[in-house]
Amino acid sequence: MTLETPLIGWHRQHGGKLIEFAGWSLPVSYQAGIVAEHLACRKAAALFDTSHMGRFRLAGPGALAFLRRTLSNDAARLGPGRSHYTFLSDPEGRPLDDAYLFRLPEGAYLLVVNAGNRGQDWAWLHGLDPSGAGLEDISAQMAMLALQGPLSSAVLGRVLGAEGLPAARNHCAWLDWAGGRVLVSRTGYTGEPHSYELFVEASQVGRLWTDLLEAGSGLGLMPAGLGARDTLRLEAGLPLYGHELRPDWPILSLPLARHGVALTPERGDFLGRAALERQAAELAGGQVAEVPCLIRGVAAQERGMMREGSPVLVEGRQVGELTSGTTVPAWRFKGGAPGDEHYSRAIGLACLERQVVAGQKVEIVYRGRALPGVVVNRLVKPGGNYLQPLL
DSSP states (O other): OOEEOTTHHHHHHTTOEEEEETTEEEEEEOTTOHHHHHHHHHHSEEEEEOTTSEEEEEOSTTHHHHHHHHBSSOGGGOOTTEEEEEEEEOTTSOEEEEEEEEEOTTSOEEEEEOGGGHHHHHHHHHHTOOTTSOOEEOTTTEEEEEEESTTHHHHHHHHHOSTTOOOSTTBEEEEEETTEEEEEESOOSSOOSSEEEEEEEGGGHHHHHHHHHHHTTTTTEEEEOHHHHHHHHHHTTOOOBTTTBOTTSOGGGSGGGGGGOOOOGGGOOOTTHHHHHHHHHHHHHTOOSSOOEEEEEEEESSSOOOOTTOEEEETTEEEEEEEEEEEEEEEEEETTEEEEEEEEEEEEEEEEETTOOTTOEEEEEETTEEEEEEEESOSEEEETTEEEEOO
16 A cells, blocks of 8 residues: 555645655655756755655663664764764665664654665664664654755744754754644755754644745745655765665765764674774775775766666776766856756766776766766765855
């Protein structure tokens, strides 16, 4: 049976093009289309229904000890109202899932996992004996939205008030709203300098959704679907499980993963630690047995197409393949801000041999055509309130 979020009725009534994703019926886009939704997020703001994500709460006396031995990052580093990126690792240092862990202001923990892995993550964690951790699946009771973009703070302030909004990345706070509370976190999946994720009771999410859209109607806010969510995260160089993270690849094949792995001596042992230490030592020492490839950004230097699975060549020899790839829109900037014109560019992420580094000229082969490209460290950069494309 296909699952539905509490906002499914709104999506149907407002032109959402529904597809099945990870067992859920979700909008890939609305009437404006993916390009308009992507551009709205980069210039103004976009609102996403992310209630399909899995949400596990831990509130028992053994919660911290359980999280420290089962997740790759160290939960002991989180003070109340803080969050960080982390992994569920198998004993060989391979990703079962990537996740975000929040320590709520009252001290309980919230673990947000990928929708397609929610069932296996739940079974995995239960198999690791969460006695005393108070592990609870609250995905059906708590809904989740993402409000992203340079004007998202202004939109949110009109609904929840500007006072008390998290001021820094990875901070979160409960704010009063409509007789209840909303957990507001300065996190998100678009790379935007201004990005929020909102957690609210499922019974209240419809009102919060419409309040946010009304507050942002004069600011350029658009509802956005899975299509723009994917192009935005790709442009920001963020991984998608099953693409840049795969259960047979070492976690540290993803350079971003270093932010989600804590190997400090005081941390003690945790699942996958020995394997992750081997991966980290190899990356530091230049060997290639444990981590033969790394995920890198690739930008086309001509107009063309690239897709997942496209071979990447250096002087005619294949050195890897794209894990994600598409054509994304981008604003032309004037005076440090987006102008009125936009263009398209072909970009991707690729798993490449370790000796291939940023600046390397490559060819990306798609449908028989070799598209000239270059390996890059990043495809965008923060610039004030905006995320600017790197040409």
